[in-house]
Amino acid sequence: MNISQAAKISGLSPKTIRYYERIQLIDPASRSENGYRDYNHKDLDILRFVQRARSTGFSVEECRQLLSLYQNPERHSSEVKELVQEKLQKVEDQIAELEHMRNTLKELVTRCPGDEAAQCAIIDSLAEKEEH
Amino acid sequence: MNISQAAKISGLSPKTIRYYERIQLIDPASRSENGYRDYNHKDLDILRFVQRARSTGFSVEECRQLLSLYQNPERHSSEVKELVQEKLQKVEDQIAELEHMRNTLKELVTRCPGDEAAQCAIIDSLAEKEEH
């Protein structure tokens, strides 16, 4: 199967698949006689796995670890769980940071009149002078 | 005032200040006789403004627009408000996306036993085959 078919099925783009190969996240695909990459069922399983892991929020490096666990029959589910718990923590931290930003932005919006005048609480707030 | 003093006061690093100058987010600083950058009160106001805008979550390009409004006495506060409302929307979209990830991760964590066995609901879930 050619790369664009594999891309369609896995939900990745051909470019992304070549990129993953280049950074050695996935093994080099075997080649047809004409030099085209050729994908089989097992390759597709791996591509789909990576696509799901990425869209669940895992970084490429985290995907590397998940893939290695996926392919290791000697794994312990505790290792996997630990990895996912760490990721969960990171995501929650990110959410907290964004919520902080959201609150700041919301307050700025309510304080700005949004009219024709130049006076603007948002600008004033960002320009605020500190005593030092 | 030298760059490291300006950096300390504004909360940016010297590297970042030079970077902002290079990408023309801020005007080139004037130079002392020895070629060192020299910052005055007005420069500091601008550096602080950018620092606050960045840490509130605005991208460099958004900061460029905010700075231009900040420096334009003919501005209408409605323009500023619109910009901030757009940003608020982007932040809320990002939060929603991360919350979706968080929910997925949470569910994965609860479903994985986290023991010595290889069987793992997380791996199974990421490896899940679709009918197509």
Next chain:
DNA sequence: ATTGACCTTCCAGTAGGTGTAAGGTCTATG
């Protein structure tokens, strides 16, 4: 004179791709 802390510029690397160019291949149609 030397040391250490500044300052300067320039180049490279980070994450996770995407865009584009230059060229080879395959398939269908006239």
Next chain:
DNA sequence: CATAGACCTTACACCTACTGGAAGGTCAAT
């Protein structure tokens, strides 16, 4: 059989927002 269009290949540049490091100039104190 030629050619068009849709594939495929590689390689390089670009994106965001910096940060690190090298190589070299300057300044203040000892």
